[in-house]
Amino acid sequence: LRKNLEDFTGPREKSDLAIVSFDIYADILNGEKNIFDWNVKQLFVYLSVEYSTKNNALNQVVLWDKILLRGDNPRLFLKDMKSKYFFFDDGNGLKANRNVTFTLSWNVIPNAGILPLITGSGQLSVPFPDNYETTKSY
Amino acid sequence: QLYYQVLNFAMIVSSALMIWKGLIVVTGSESPIVVVLSGSMEPAFHRGDLLFLTNFHDDPIKAGEIVVFKVEGRDIPIVHRVIKVHAKENGYIKFLTKGDNNEVDDRGLYKEGQNWLEKKDVVGRARGFLPYVGMVTIVMNDYPKFKYALLAVMGAYVLLKRES
Numbered sequence: 646l647r648k649n650l651e652d653f654t655g656p657r658e659k660s661d662l663a664i665v666s667f668d669i670y671a672d673i674l675n676g677e678k679n680i681f682d683w684n685v686k687q688l689f690v691y692l693s694v695e696y697s698t699k700n701n702a703l704n705q706v707v708l709w710d711k712i713l714l715r716g717d718n719p720r721l722f723l724k725d726m727k728s729k730y731f732f733f734d735d736g737n738g739l740k741a742n743r744n745v746t747f748t749l750s751w752n753v754i755p756n757a758g759i760l761p762l763i764t765g766s767g768q769l770s771v772p773f774p775d776n777y778e779t780t781k782s783y
Numbered sequence: 784q785l786y787y788q789v790l791n792f793a794m795i796v797s798s799a800l801m802i803w804k805g806l807i808v809v810t811g812s813e814s815p816i817v818v819v820l821s822g823s824m825e826p827a828f829h830r831g832d833l834l835f836l837t838n839f840h841d842d843p844i845k846a847g848e849i850v851v852f853k854v855e856g857r858d859i860p861i862v863h864r865v866i867k868v869h870a871k872e873n874g875y876i877k878f879l880t881k882g883d884n885n886e887v888d889d890r891g892l893y894k895e896g897q898n899w900l901e902k903k904d905v906v907g908r909a910r911g912f913l914p915y916v917g918m919v920t921i922v923m924n925d926y927p928k929f930k931y932a933l934l935a936v937m938g939a940y941v942l943l944k945r946e947s
Contacts, residue, residue: 686826686827687826687827689847689864689883691847693846693847695846700869700871701869701870701871702871702872703868704868704869704870705845705868706866706867706868707846707847707865710883712826712827712883714826730866730888735869735877750847752827752847752849752864754827754828754912755912757914758911758912759910760849760909760910760911760912762845762847762848
């Protein structure tokens, strides 16, 4: 599981907005077995970030998600992806944040039964830039 | 004999009520079993699916979790996924939700001027699910005559059943 990314923050109204692009190389497994066993209808895979700010002890934002149906390939090889959702902070805590952790997780949706949330190994912690981008146009 | 039948019926009803109340206590949720009413979480959940919820106070709300919540002032429970969480050190949590099958987040569903949900709006987190089973409730809601007919038949059966 590996994520590489480039990012920059820009102020928007009064909250920090981060624009992130990333690559995801992942293999979703269930130990040794195939993750799509007889009782798995789909996987809801999502990339989330977690970080702390002065304003809030814990922040989690989902940047991107994808639905993998039974029969789809559980190996993800995605390059140059953009986040699907706006990565706003509740305040200005992204600028110069030393520790923003990116994690890939998935929700197993069975045909019937329990709905577990699994976190992938291979999280990536990234420091965010100290300054806002002012000249790039989006 | 009729007296016995009525007592029997009353016992069945109170046992059912006790089980339901027991579930409420054990799961910590005011409504531990809910029926999915819309298609906003497809293809995971469809209208008529049944969800089993827990609502333990110390369970943190995490991004990616499926929660069932009620908007202040409305009765209808909504089943969507948490996509943003901001938690303060004192334990105050505010979060944003979105249906998997919706293009936009739920801010349009919240109360006028409300941008976030809080722990108090949560009915429970979805822990397990059974497909289709909840359709009965939806049918009974949409066709009330069906509900009355069913109740009448059940009542008649219990009261008229003769012990052999």
